[in-house]
Amino acid sequence: MNAEFTPQELQFQEDVRQFLEAEFPKDIRAKVDNRIRLEKDDYVRWQKLLYQKGWAAPNWPEEHGGTGWSAVQKYIFAEEMARVGAPEPVAFGMKMVAPVIYTYGNEEQKKRFLPDILASNVWWCQGYSEPNSGSDLASLKTSAVRDGDHYVVNGTKTWNTLGQYADWIFCLVRTDNSVKKQEGISFLLIDMKTPGIKVNPIYLIDGTPEVNEVYFEDVRVPVENLIGEENQGWTYAKVLLTHERTNIAGVPRSKVRLEKLRSLAANTADGNGGNVGDDPIFQKKIAEAEIQVLALEYTELRALAAVSVGKAPGPESSILKVVGTEVAQFIDELYMELAGLQSLPFVPDQFSADFAGVEIGENGAAATALNYFNNRKASIYGGSNEIQKNIICKAVLGL
Amino acid sequence: MLQDSVQKFVQRHYSFDDRNAILASPIGYSEECWALFAELGWLTVPFAEEDGGFGGLATDLMVLMEEFGKAMVVEPFVPTAVLGGGIVAALGNAEQKSAMLAALMEGRLQLAGAFYETGGRYNLANVATSATREGEDYVVSGEKILVLNGAHAAGLVVSVRTSGDQRDATGISILHIDSASAGVKRQEYTTVDGHKAAQIRFENVRVPAANLIGEEGAALNALEQVVDRATLCVSAEAVGALDALLQKTVEYSKTRKQFGTAIGTFQALQHRMADMFIECQLARSIVMMAAMKLDSDIDADEKAKAVSAAKSRVGKAIRKVGQEAVQLHGGIGITNELDVGHLFKRVTGIETLFGNTDYHTARFAQK
Numbered sequence A: 001m002n003a004e005f006t007p008q009e010l011q012f013q014e015d016v017r018q019f020l021e022a023e024f025p026k027d028i029r030a031k032v033d034n035r036i037r038l039e040k041d042d043y044v045r046w047q048k049l050l051y052q053k054g055w056a057a058p059n060w061p062e063e064h065g066g067t068g069w070s071a072v073q074k075y076i077f078a079e080e081m082a083r084v085g086a087p088e089p090v091a092f093g094m095k096m097v098a099p100v101i102y103t104y105g106n107e108e109q110k111k112r113f114l115p116d117i118l119a120s121n122v123w124w125c126q127g128y129s130e131p132n133s134g135s136d137l138a139s140l141k142t143s144a145v146r147d148g149d150h151y152v153v154n155g156t157k158t159w160n161t162l163g164q165y166a167d168w169i170f171c172l173v174r175t176d177n178s179v180k181k182q183e184g185i186s187f188l189l190i191d192m193k194t195p196g197i198k199v200n201p202i203y204l205i206d207g208t209p210e211v212n213e214v215y216f217e218d219v220r221v222p223v224e225n226l227i228g229e230e231n232q233g234w235t236y237a238k239v240l241l242t243h244e245r246t247n248i249a250g251v252p253r254s255k256v257r258l259e260k261l262r263s264l265a266a267n268t269a270d271g272n273g274g275n276v277g278d279d280p281i282f283q284k285k286i287a288e289a290e291i292q293v294l295a296l297e298y299t300e301l302r303a304l305a306a307v308s309v310g311k312a313p314g315p316e317s318s319i320l321k322v323v324g325t326e327v328a329q330f331i332d333e334l335y336m337e338l339a340g341l342q343s344l345p346f347v348p349d350q351f352s353a354d355f356a357g358v359e360i361g362e363n364g365a366a367a368t369a370l371n372y373f374n375n376r377k378a379s380i381y382g383g384s385n386e387i388q389k390n391i392i393c394k395a396v397l398g399l
Numbered sequence B: 001m002l003q004d005s006v007q008k009f010v011q012r013h014y015s016f017d018d019r020n021a022i023l024a025s026p027i028g029y030s031e032e033c034w035a036l037f038a039e040l041g042w043l044t045v046p047f048a049e050e051d052g053g054f055g056g057l058a059t060d061l062m063v064l065m066e067e068f069g070k071a072m073v074v075e076p077f078v079p080t081a082v083l084g085g086g087i088v089a090a091l092g093n094a095e096q097k098s099a100m101l102a103a104l105m106e107g108r109l110q111l112a113g114a115f116y117e118t119g120g121r122y123n124l125a126n127v128a129t130s131a132t133r134e135g136e137d138y139v140v141s142g143e144k145i146l147v148l149n150g151a152h153a154a155g156l157v158v159s160v161r162t163s164g165d166q167r168d169a170t171g172i173s174i175l176h177i178d179s180a181s182a183g184v185k186r187q188e189y190t191t192v193d194g195h196k197a198a199q200i201r202f203e204n205v206r207v208p209a210a211n212l213i214g215e216e217g218a219a220l221n222a223l224e225q226v227v228d229r230a231t232l233c234v235s236a237e238a239v240g241a242l243d244a245l246l247q248k249t250v251e252y253s254k255t256r257k258q259f260g261t262a263i264g265t266f267q268a269l270q271h272r273m274a275d276m277f278i279e280c281q282l283a284r285s286i287v288m289m290a291a292m293k294l295d296s297d298i299d300a301d302e303k304a305k306a307v308s309a310a311k312s313r314v315g316k317a318i319r320k321v322g323q324e325a326v327q328l329h330g331g332i333g334i335t336n337e338l339d340v341g342h343l344f345k346r347v348t349g350i351e352t353l354f355g356n357t358d359y360h361t362a363r364f365a366q367k
């Protein structure tokens, strides 16, 4: 791993910049700049442009449509994307279920599912958690009982992010009750249009129905939708979870948000004739966040270097998840502090595309408390930060 | 006694579901509850006996607000009785007091304090809204942000500049402006923590000179003292809300099972709840200290310093206890379905109101 980019890498960086300048849709960029919530269509439209360029899935193996980039190239790409505010793909298809399908799926499944994921034709959601199985995921109860060529699925999944948009859901289901809890779980792909599925929104404290409860009542799922072997689902799920966790670190996004915060602070009146950016206390806080992001960045680069020489992401993905989410949440706090009293108005309409009124608060101030509230989720999902620490204790420290 | 009375009220009228219904109503607070506040004498608590009040002790306000905090009461007690009423009590002449305070204490008059401006941050001396004398009137122009209860209050108590430059300590006056006056433009909204507020523009609003409260150009000291009392009030409210968060988290940890056992049996979480408890206790102590100082006869600067100490320390407790309560609940903690998320939002709002933690830490150091 080099601290400086090679000439080829610099050229690649230039190519990425040019592509983003030319192709990242101006209207989506304006939405991101103005903190307007992105719609399903915005994600899909942008993903399709990346797909046409061949850059939809940098982390996939080349044979399935990956880019074949080095770790450094992936890093550059992520950084340039964040710089212009280009949204990451919604993770569930591209970054979660796809790696499971190309690693453990059969040829038929690869042909059937991967092209549509790559081209963003199909929206996926994740059906792991249940009301009584959160951190103790392996205790899940949603059952799949074999009946001829089908599994009959019954149970409740919850916290399904953006499940309201989903065409398909990948689920962990119980196929054997008689063995240790981890050994009776299977990995099943389910078409959301199948009769017997009901989706109910759950409203988060920022007022958005970002997650859902999904009910399954005698849902018939063809056996060819089973990934790998029956009762081996936990193994596949854990692989997927480590992927989920590395993506959570969010270094490029945190860097960009800190840069923006700095320039906003330099232009925010402190009420005494100066700017908040000149306040040594606030400067210290920004600096601490920047230093933490740097340490995280080099931890991630070390982890990536290990992966690129053939190792699977190991327990260090837990570090990335814990620190990445904590620093992002700290940045949320700083934005809210900078916004001051104007963080308090609850005016979400201002951040929808068709808002035509007079905005309250400058520079998206009124979005900052809502972001802070919403992003408390980051230390809860993807295996809570407490669970990550348990993993470090067990897998690294041998406790 | 006060504590008892609020607790009984909450039991009968202010469950989490009651509160949700109140929030969903068009005016965003309950007129029936407000009438009860008056009937139970709570609206007299901020006022001295000679003004017809209960005594005006900060220690009494503290008790009342703490209970309000536990139930997340959204009725505009602080804007009406502590900010608006506080200014009238501190600066008003006999006529103004008799016209306004009795009506206020009987629940017939709603007030709001409009003191903050864009670009002024938490500096009460940063007043660009101007009031120019024209004959028997002042003509007022400018804009105030985050006016709590600004949408419904009949009377707006507004800091205006009658002379000097934008941040001068002198030249600040207070006007009582009828919210129905021509040229008062209100942009109404709910705050993230469920209170009603407004951004208010004054476009050449004519206000009778008789509506000047106190001496022209000399309002800043009283304004700061009134806001300090309001700051103490919301700090006490936070103490109540933080206690509720701790209690709910401990209870939840005893019932929520993962890995075949209550999550409260995990020592990693037990220590976090012990830390929350410690924070709650420190917050309670420092608010009590500040309330007692406000009720003593030390000088104004020392009182201000005590209030800033309290707000700063409570702010730290808010971050810690608020975040931990949500985290220990897991996903359910950040949904609108559970009261925990709403308590978290309210305490977070309080952290910013009347100056955030950094502001009050710096003010403490400077006083």
Ligand SMILES: Cc1cc2nc3c(=O)[nH]c(=O)nc-3n(C[C@H](O)[C@H](O)[C@H](O)COP(=O)(O)OP(=O)(O)OC[C@H]3O[C@@H](n4cnc5c(N)ncnc54)[C@H](O)[C@@H]3O)c2cc1C
Pocket (backbone or CB within 6 Å): A125, A126, A127, A128, A129, A131, A133, A134, A135, A136, A158, A159, A160, A161, A211, A377, A380, A381, A382, A383, A384, A385, A386, A387, A390, B256, B258, B259, B263, B266, B268, B269, B327, B328, B329, B330, B331, B332, B334
């Ligand atoms: C916004 C959001 C989106 C989500 N999206 C999805 C999704 O798309 N698909 C999906 O399947 N799931 C999703 N989740 C679910 C998420 O993975 C779970 O919320 C998470 O696993 C925690 O489970 P829980 O909420 O039931 O909390 P619990 O497991 O009940 O945990 C409560 C608290 O106890 C702690 N705890 C539990 N066990 C231990 C232990 N052994 N040691 C120490 N502490 C412990 C936890 O860390 C937490 O602080 C989402 C969650 C949220 C909040």
Ligand SMILES: Cc1cc2nc3c(=O)[nH]c(=O)nc-3n(C[C@H](O)[C@H](O)[C@H](O)COP(=O)(O)OP(=O)(O)OC[C@H]3O[C@@H](n4cnc5c(N)ncnc54)[C@H](O)[C@@H]3O)c2cc1C
Pocket (backbone or CB within 6 Å): A134, A135, A136, A137, A138, A238, A239, A241, A242, A382, A383, A384, A387, A390, A391, A395, B258, B259, B260, B261, B265, B266, B267
């Ligand atoms: C969302 C999620 C993601 C995961 N990702 C990974 C992963 O990427 N890699 C990986 O290897 N594993 C992962 N795991 C599994 C994890 O490492 C452990 O397996 C899991 O946290 C513990 O559950 P277990 O069923 O394996 O039981 P064990 O951990 O073997 O537990 C055995 C017993 O110990 C008890 N116990 C557990 N924790 C405590 C505690 N803190 N205090 C007291 N008693 C306790 C339990 O009651 C249980 O009966 C994940 C788990 C979840 C929930």
